[in-house]
Amino acid sequence: HPSNFQMEEGSNLRRANCRAKGGAPGFKVAILGAAGGIGQPLSLLLKMNPLVSVLHLYDVVNAPGVTADVSHMDTGAVVRGFLGQPQLESALTGMDLVVIPAGVPRKPGMTRDDLFNINAGIVRTLCEGIAKCCPNAIVNLISNPVNSTVPIAAEVFKKAGTYDPKRLLGVTMLDVVRANTFVAEVLGLDPREVDVPVVGGHAGVTILPLLSQVKPPCSFTTEETEYLTNRIQNGGTEVVEAKAGAGSATLSMAYAAAKFADACLRGLRGDAGIVECSFVASQVTELPFFASKVRLGRTGAEEIYQLGPLNEYERFGLEKAKKELEGSIQKGVSFIRK
Ligand code: NAD
Ligand code: LMR
Numbered sequence: 451h452p453s454n455f456q457m458e459e460g461s462n463l464r465r466a467n468c469r470a471k472g473g474a475p476g477f478k479v480a481i482l483g484a485a486g487g488i489g490q491p492l493s494l495l496l497k498m499n500p501l502v503s504v505l506h507l508y509d510v511v512n513a514p515g516v517t518a519d520v521s522h523m524d525t526g527a528v529v530r531g532f533l534g535q536p537q538l539e540s541a542l543t544g545m546d547l548v549v550i551p552a553g554v555p556r557k558p559g560m561t562r563d564d565l566f567n568i569n570a571g572i573v574r575t576l577c578e579g580i581a582k583c584c585p586n587a588i589v590n591l592i593s594n595p596v597n598s599t600v601p602i603a604a605e606v607f608k609k610a611g612t613y614d615p616k617r618l619l620g621v622t623m624l625d626v627v628r629a630n631t632f633v634a635e636v637l638g639l640d641p642r643e644v645d646v647p648v649v650g651g652h653a654g655v656t657i658l659p660l661l662s663q664v665k666p667p668c669s670f671t672t673e674e675t676e677y678l679t680n681r682i683q684n685g686g687t688e689v690v691e692a693k694a695g696a697g698s699a700t701l702s703m704a705y706a707a708a709k710f711a712d713a714c715l716r717g718l719r720g721d722a723g724i725v726e727c728s729f730v731a732s733q734v735t736e737l738p739f740f741a742s743k744v745r746l747g748r749t750g751a752e753e754i755y756q757l758g759p760l761n762e763y764e765r766f767g768l769e770k771a772k773k774e775l776e777g778s779i780q781k782g783v784s785f786i787r788k
Contacts (some may be wrong), residue, residue, distance in 0.1 A: 476503025476526065477715050480545045480584075481551025482538075482576050484531075485509035485516045487700035488592065488707065492551060493520045497527050501715040502732035507540035508532040509552070538576070542583035546718060549711055554595035555698040556690050559752055562595040562653045563778065569593050570602055570785050579601045581610035588617050588714050588750050592707055596620045596652040597775055600729055600739055601782030609786065616750035619714070620729030622652045622741045623706040624699065628685040629659045632678055637668055648682065648727055649742045649757055650771040651778065657683045658771045662761045675763055717746030729734060730754060739779050 462766040479496055482488045496502050497520050505527045507517045517531025523773040532541035542548065553569035556562060573593050580587060585607075593599050600620040607613035607782035629646035637644070650658035659682045661675055669676065679686075689699040710726060717724045724746040732740040732754055760768060 460653050462477035463559050468570060470531050476686055477501055477546040477718060478504040478506070479711065479715075480506040480508060480541050480546055480587075482508045482541070482548060482550045483593070485512035486551060487555065487697050488600045490516055490594075491701055491704035492549065492707050494523070494528075495704055496549075496711060497523050497529060497717070498525050499708070499712055501712065501719065502527040504544075505529045506532060506541045506545065508538060510534055520561065527607070535575075535601065539583050540552075540654070542579050545584040545587045546713060547588045547714055548580055548584065549590045549592065549707060550786055551592040551703070551707065552576060555699075555700075556594070556686070557656045557695050558691050560690075562686070563598070564780075565594050566598055566781065566785075569595070569599060570782070573599045573602050574606055574786065577606040578610070581612045583774070585610070585612035586614075586617070588619065588718065590619050590621050590707065590711055590714060592621045592703070594649060594652070595778060596622065596729055597656060597778035598782035598785070601779045602785055604731065604739075605783055605786035614750070615731035616752060618730065618745070619710075619744075619751060620652065620739070620741065621707055621710050622648060622657075622727055622729050623710040624703050625652060625659070625682060625685070626727050627702060627706045627709070629678075629682045632681050632685075633661070633664055636674055639666075640768055646682075647743055647758075650768070651729060651739075651741055651775045654683055654774070655767070656771045656778070658764065659683075660757070660760065663758055664762060679763075714750075715745055717750070717752075718748055734785045735768075735772060737775055738780060740775070756784070 479502050484493050493507050507513055513531040513533040521529040530687040547775050553572045591600055603618055629648050630641045630644045633646050634641035634644045647660045647663050650656045713724050713726045728744050729741040730751050734740050734742050743755040744751040
């Protein structure tokens with residue numbers, strides 16, 4: 451008798467061939483770190499995305515279990531699992547989008563920068579694989595500290611001769627998701643109606659919500675501005691402390707990553723007007739990387755928007771953010787150049 455695995459691969463092949471012959475359009479997406487706290491719910495959410503035709507789940511542990519589980523969902527995407535470094539190249543070959551939530555999370559009392567020593571090496575290895583096997587893929591980088599891991603990825607791609615700044619996107623969507631939620635709470639609105647730009651980076655004071663640009667237009671008292679800015683900047687720490695040693699945000703992050711990946715895929719498909727915040731190579735400030743609104747298109751981040759008018763509170767916050775960001779970016783760059 452053929453094994454379950456052989457039977458499934460057979461039918462997967464038939465489905466993939468059917469798509470190639472003009473079935474439903476779709477993109478090939480890999481999740482690196484798919485068995486983790488973020489990776490598992492993110493696998494589930496991307497398996498539900500109709501724009502995904504093939505979903506590759508890679509991890510150094512437990513990838514077969516997560517793959518077997520998610521593959522039983524009766525949605526369109528064909529799911530394949532890859533376990534350990536020897537299977538990294540097969541996981542990456544042919545991918546249109548690679549989402550990276552691999553790496554260790556914070557415990558109470560740690561900063562995101564405390565994760566640098568472990569996560570920098572993980573991100574380097576994974577990005578070397580991307581440069582070799584799918585150099586044209588869009589990369590969504592979630593692993594912390596994002597303010598340093600994005601510069602690390604850029605340096606790896608430069609070294610390999612494959613760097614295209616438009617295709618490397620640091621995921622800061624969770625800051626926007628939190629900002630929308632907390633601002634909606636204060637305004638008494640449905641969070642789905644609220645849009646808060648969050649710029650800068652993804653750690654503490656580098657997370658800069660632009661409350662003067664909230665849509666729908668509104669105004670806040672000084673107390674509300676301070677409360678909201680602090681809550682948005684410390685949203686990650688709020689979850690780390692509530693989880694009390696069991697990790698950091700995973701479910702809200704998987705939601706945010708799925709939302710951001712979907713925006714990237716709609717951009718790749720050619721949809722017009724897809725705009726999200728992301729930490730990218732940028733000329734918006736004097737720093738080489740900065741998070742701001744970007745327009746996503748067929749080639750990635752096709753346009754990077756200026757910050758727009760800032761009030762005095764935001765201008766002060768911007769200076770603080772830039773000071774810290776500069777060091778984090780430099781730390782990432784030197785990790786590869788040293
Ligand atoms: P986790 O420990 O639950 O999962 C991480 C997974 O990565 C594990 O399954 C692990 O086996 C895997 N992994 C480790 N080394 C790997 C390698 N070399 N190749 C492939 N996979 C590897 O952690 P988590 O809660 O899912 O968080 C993952 C990362 O995401 C952390 O660095 C965390 O700080 C970060 N994070 C970022 C944001 C953001 O907004 N950008 C939000 C939340 C968490
Ligand atoms: C977050 O913002 O939730 C993540 O960056 C995880 C963390 O360490 O706070």
